[in-house]
Amino acid sequence: MKSIGIDIGTTTICILVIDNDSFTIEQKITLDNGMFLPSSPWERIQDAWSILEKTQAALEELLRGSHGISSIGLTGQMHGIVYVDKAGAAVSPLYTWQDARGNQPDYSNNQSVSSWLMKTYGIKAAAGYGMATHLYNVKKGLVPPEAVSFCTISDLLGMRLTGRRIPLMHISQAAGLGLYGYKSHAFRADILEENKALPPVLPQITADFVPLGLLRDIPVSISVGDNQASFLGAVRDCKNSVLVNVGTGSQISVLSDTYYEGRGIEARPLTKDTFLLAGSALCGGLAFAAMETFFREYAVAAGGSDIPQYEVMKQLLQQQKDPMQAWNVRTTFSGSREYPDESGSIHGIRLDNFHPASMIRGILNGMAEELYELYAIVKEEAQISRTRLIASGNGVRKNKELQTILQTRFQMPLEVVPNEEEAAFGAAITSLAATGALSIEKRLNLHGPL
Numbered sequence: 001m002k003s004i005g006i007d008i009g010t011t012t013i014c015i016l017v018i019d020n021d022s023f024t025i026e027q028k029i030t031l032d033n034g035m036f037l038p039s040s041p042w043e044r045i046q047d048a049w050s051i052l053e054k055t056q057a058a059l060e061e062l063l064r065g066s067h068g069i070s071s072i073g074l075t076g077q078m079h080g081i082v083y084v085d086k087a088g089a090a091v092s093p094l095y096t097w098q099d100a101r102g103n104q105p106d107y108s109n110n111q112s113v114s115s116w117l118m119k120t121y122g123i124k125a126a127a128g129y130g131m132a133t134h135l136y137n138v139k140k141g142l143v144p145p146e147a148v149s150f151c152t153i154s155d156l157l158g159m160r161l162t163g164r165r166i167p168l169m170h171i172s173q174a175a176g177l178g179l180y181g182y183k184s185h186a187f188r189a190d191i192l193e194e195n196k197a198l199p200p201v202l203p204q205i206t207a208d209f210v211p212l213g214l215l216r217d218i219p220v221s222i223s224v225g226d227n228q229a230s231f232l233g234a235v236r237d238c239k240n241s242v243l244v245n246v247g248t249g250s251q252i253s254v255l256s257d258t259y260y261e262g263r264g265i266e267a268r269p270l271t272k273d274t275f276l277l278a279g280s281a282l283c284g285g286l287a288f289a290a291m292e293t294f295f296r297e298y299a300v301a302a303g304g305s306d307i308p309q310y311e312v313m314k315q316l317l318q319q320q321k322d323p324m325q326a327w328n329v330r331t332t333f334s335g336s337r338e339y340p341d342e343s344g345s346i347h348g349i350r351l352d353n354f355h356p357a358s359m360i361r362g363i364l365n366g367m368a369e370e371l372y373e374l375y376a377i378v379k380e381e382a383q384i385s386r387t388r389l390i391a392s393g394n395g396v397r398k399n400k401e402l403q404t405i406l407q408t409r410f411q412m413p414l415e416v417v418p419n420e421e422e423a424a425f426g427a428a429i430t431s432l433a434a435t436g437a438l439s440i441e442k443r444l445n446l447h448g449p450l
Contacts, residue, residue: 001070002026004062005233005428006055007226007421008076008154009033010096010248013055014424015062020070020432025419027066029058037093044098044128048082048090048153052160059161063216071211072161072220073431075229075423076154078176081130083147084156088165091144094153101136102127103340108139114340117179121191124261125178126337131187132178138197148200152176154223155203161220162213167203171269172225174205182259182267207272209433209440221434226423227253227278228270233426234392234417238444242386244371244406245422246395250284252375253277255444260382264338264374271440277382279374282334283344284367285395288402290333291363295356313360317401320357327353327362331370364402368409375410392417 001021007014010033017027031054035047063069079097082090095101102113102125109116113132117123125132134150137143151159151167159167174180179188185205192198211219224232227245231253235241238255245251253276259267260277267275283290295309328348335342346362379385389412396402397416407414419425432438440446 001068002066003070003428003431004059004072005229005424005426005431006059006072006074006076006154006157007229007424007427008051008055008157009226009423010077010098013051013058014421015055015058016421016424016428017062017066017069018425018428020437025425027062028421029062030421031055031058035094042100042104044096044100045093046096046153048092048094048156051094051153052090052157055157056160063218069218070437071428071431071435072215072218073427073429073434074154074158074221074223075226075427075430076152076157076223078152078173078225078227079129079178080152081133081150081177082153082156083144083150084159084167085144085146086148086165088159088163088167090156091146095130095133095137097128099133100127100340102129102132104136107136123179123188123191127340130177131192134199135195135197138195149203150199151203152223158212158220158223161215164212166201168212168222169203169205170209170222170224171205171207171272172228173223174203175269176225182269185272207269209430211434219431219435221431224427224430225268227251227268228276229424229426229430230392230422231255231270231276231426232429232440232443233419233422233424235390236443236445237388238446240386241388241390242375242410242412243390243392244396244410245393246285246367246391246399246402247393248285249280249282250367250371250393250395251278251280252371252378254375254378254384254386255446256382256384258382260378262377262381264336265377265382274446277378277384279371279377280337281331281367281370281374282336283331285393287331287333287344287363287367288395288399291360313356314401316357317360320355320361323361325353325355325358325361326365327358329359329362329366331363331366361401364399364405365409367402368405371406372409386412388412389414390417391415392422394420
């Protein structure tokens with residue numbers, strides 16, 4: 001038997017078919033997302049309808065050519081929301097996790113939604129989190145009149161595949177929207193109602209991995225957050241491992257049976273009794289991509305071809321005589337969760353290191369440093385330490401220099417996850433759990449306290 005995992009990412013959509021016995025990937029489809037809509041500079045919205053159409057068409061084609069599919073699992077970009085009507089259909093674009101309306105200072109008394117929530121209720125809800133987005137939209141009259149609820153894009157895909165009309169969200173996705181009670185496993189309806197933002201129907205929430213319904217007699221399981229799905233797809237020894245993922249953004253994740261939140265660290269539910277202590281660097285792999293764009297722009301201006309510069313950058317690093325000659329780069333080019341207005345910085349430039357390789361290595365060092373600082377908070381304040389560094393995401397898988405830098409900075413042996421597309425792989429794993437064919441605890445070697 002086989003299972004399917006679907007991951008609707010920010011830039012790509014991935015569909016995997018895995019063998020249920022060997023846990024090997026038998027087939028992979030990767031689609032360009034690229035569905036961003038024209039908008040103001042601080043908006044990051046995508047065409048939800050086109051995303052769903054493209055994903056479902058690829059899935060249908062896959063099912064026509066596959067046999068023995070026992071389950072379908074879902075995951076996708078966390079935090080963002082799309083509004084749905086009473087029939088469960090999308091009536092708005094997808095407001096992604098990168099959308100910055102939650103940081104706009106025109107919500108209340110020259111305050112942003114995020115700062116207002118912290119000042120008024122002592123609650124963190126960063127820009128891009130669905131509840132911050134929703135509060136802003138309500139204030140500005142941007143909620144479609146036919147909207148009755150909202151959910152993530154992968155939750156909506158599950159509704160579409162199974163015919164559900166009301167969103168049912170796993171705790172891993174619900175918590176990612178903000179205004180979520182970790183003890184009650186419920187949204188803060190009181191705050192929404194107090195601010196005239198309570199929708200006609202709040203999404204239902206469950207702590208279990210359950211089927212949403214059937215597609216051609218195949219169980220389709222509830223969507224899980226992409227961070228949690230990636231952890232399930234990448235880590236087997238949860239008691240000793242810290243996961244670093246580098247994609248569009250980057251993050252560190254450590255599994256804990258104790259709730260902890262600190263500077264830049266969130267407690268993201270995985271199961272009813274466990275949390276991923278996760279810290280996110282907003283720029284992540286985009287920092288390296290931005291540098292490539294910088295070099296490409298210069299190459300074109302100098303009369304060269306408009307082609308990717310990654311191989312040239314790799315050669316420059318390999319030819320660098322002294323790897324210690326690197327600029328000191330702070331890669332917070334997109335701010336941070338705690339300080340959204342923070343900018344990046346570069347210093348330590350001297351005539352003897354004024355070379356492209358020094359800039360490239362400095363960017364890579366900065367990317368690793370952001371992740372290590374987040375792990376250090378978990379280690380020092382939550383008193384949780386690990387001995388194995390597991391690396392996932394194409395941003396690190398395809399960059400040998402970054403692998404070396406991460407291993408040196410964390411002072412742990414680094415293991416790169418062999419399977420690409422960990423989130424889609426993890427989604428397939430959760431579909432097996434939803435049908436009772438697999439134990440998540442056994443998968444993670446989770447026995448006894450963490």
